[in-house]
Amino acid sequence: MDVWHKAGRLENLFPDISTLVSHQHKSIGDHWSLQGWNFIFRKHLNDWEMQRVTDFYNTIGPLNGLEGCQDTLWWKGNKKGIFKVNCAYNWLNNSYQLTSNWPWKGIWKSKIPLKVSCFVWLLVKEAILTQDNLMKRRIPLCSRCLFYGETVETVNHLFLHCRVTSQLWRLFLNLKGVSWVMPSKITETIQSWEEAGMQFKSRERWRIVSTSIWWVIWKERNSRCCDSTENSMEKVKLNCLLLLCFWCNQLYSTDTISLIDVLDSI
Template sequence: MGRLTQNQPFDVQDRLIPKVGSGDKILFWQDKWVENRPLHERFPNLYVLESEKGCKVSDRYKVGQHGIEWFWGSNNALTSEDLLCEWADCISAVKEVNIQETSDVWLWKTGSVTSDSMVKTIRGELDHINVLNETKVLKWLHWIPKKVNCFLWRVVLDRIATKEALQIRRINLSSLQCVLCNNEVESVNHLLMTSESAQLVWSLIFQWMNIPLPGYILSVVQLLETIDSHSWQKKIKRAVYVVVAATCWNLRLMRNECIFKNKSPNITNLIGNIKAISYTWIKNRAGLQEIIWEKWRSFSF
C-alpha cells in the first residue's frame, strides 16, 4: 500500500562520527568511537557477557593517580583465559583514544569532510532529495491541526486504511464495497473524490466558495494541483486549502461513523460541519481576527 520514492536513504550510523570528550554521550559497545568500528563487533564474546549493553564510555573508566583506568563493569565475570586476553586487547584499543574533560560531540560526515554543524548540514542534504511528485502539492499549514496535515499527507500517498488497502494487507473483510454508495470498491480516491456522496459534497462546497469545480478531477492530488495553479491571493489560497483539508477529514469521519456506529450518511450535517470546523481552524490558528462567522458563511473576506 502506498508509493515508494526512488531516493536511496543514507545510513545515519555510518555518517555520524563521534568526537570523544569525557564519554558521557557515547555508547561503549555500540558506537564507532574506536577506529571507526563498534567494539561489540570487534569483541563479540565480551559483548555477550556484558550485562549493561547500553553503557556509556564514561561508565567504564575512572580517573586514578596514574590517569585513566579502564575496568570491566559487567555483572558477569571474565572466567576464562581467552576472555581475559580479549579484554586486554579491548583495553589496548580504547587506550588509544584521548579522554578529555569536555563533553562528547557528534560530527556529520559528508564524503571526506566532517562538520559540527550537523543539523544545518543534514537539512541541506535533505533539501536536495527529490520528493514524490504527489507530495509537492502538500502545504504543511499551521492553520490546520497536525493530525489533519498528517492525514492529508497519507491521503496523497494512498496510505489510509480503506477497504482496498486492508485487502492488500490480507485482512479479511465481509465486503469491499464503499459504505457511502455500496457500488464500488472503497479506495482512497473513491471515498474522498469520486463516490456519489463525495461528488455531491465537493459540488456544494465549491458552490459555497464560489469556485468552479472542474469535472475532470478524479483524485485529491489533482484537486490540490488545481488549487495550487490558481493565482489567488496567498490568504485566499490558504483558506481554500483549509476547506479542502476539512472536507477530506470530515468525509473520512462520516465513513467511520457509518461503519462503526451504524449511522446513515447525512450530507446536510456534513456540509455544516465542514464550514464550522474550517472556520474554527482559521479563526483560532491563523490569527485572522477580521474573519467573522457571518462573512465566513458566504466565504467572504
C-alpha cells in the first residue's frame, strides 16, 4: 500500500495483478529473497495475463538489494526523509497557494479590529448568519432582503449586490475615480479590490474601505432586523465614512483629523 516506487502505488499501477497475488498485505521485503522476487499467485496465469505480469516485473525489477535494508518510513517533505512540523507547514502552505485563491492578506493583514477580521473571514466562507444560512439550520423564516425585500437575503446579495450596498461601493469609487465591475462573490471582490487599489498611495487604507462597507451594512441590517430601527441612506453613507476615518486615525496613529484628509491619503 505504501508508495515506495517513483511511478506510484503498485496497487494503482497494476490493479489486475494485485488481485492475483496471494499475500497482498505483506511488505515488499517479504516478497524478496536472494534469488529475486518471489510473488505467489492465486492461480495459474492465463496467456493474456502474462504480458501484464511481465510489465509488473519490469517495473519492480531494478529495485534489488532489499535483503540488506530495514523497512523504514521516508517522508518526502525534505531530503533527509525526516518529518518536521515546520517543513510540513511550508509544504502544505505552498501547495495550498498553488491551488487556491484564498485572499488571506485581505482578511488578516488589514489594519482593522480582530473581531472585524473574523467577521470578514466568515464572509469569505459565506458563513455569516444571513437569513438563507439560518434557513439551512432549519430555522423557519421568510427569507428576504431587509433593505428592499426584493430578493432572498444571501451573503453575496447583502454585501455586494443590494441597492443600499451598491450605493456605498459607488460612493468610494466615484470619490477616487475608479472604474470597477462588481464580482459575484466575496472572495473575488477582495482580490479585485486589491488590484484596483494598486494605483493609490496607501493600499492598506484602500483595503479598509471594503471592510468598512461590510461592517456598516451588517450593523444596519441587524438594527433593522432586531431593533426595528433604520437609518436613511445619507446616514448610512455618513456612518461608513466616519468608520473609515476612525479606523485610519486609530489604527495607523496618524495626525489626520478631517475625513477629507483621510480620503486624500488613500
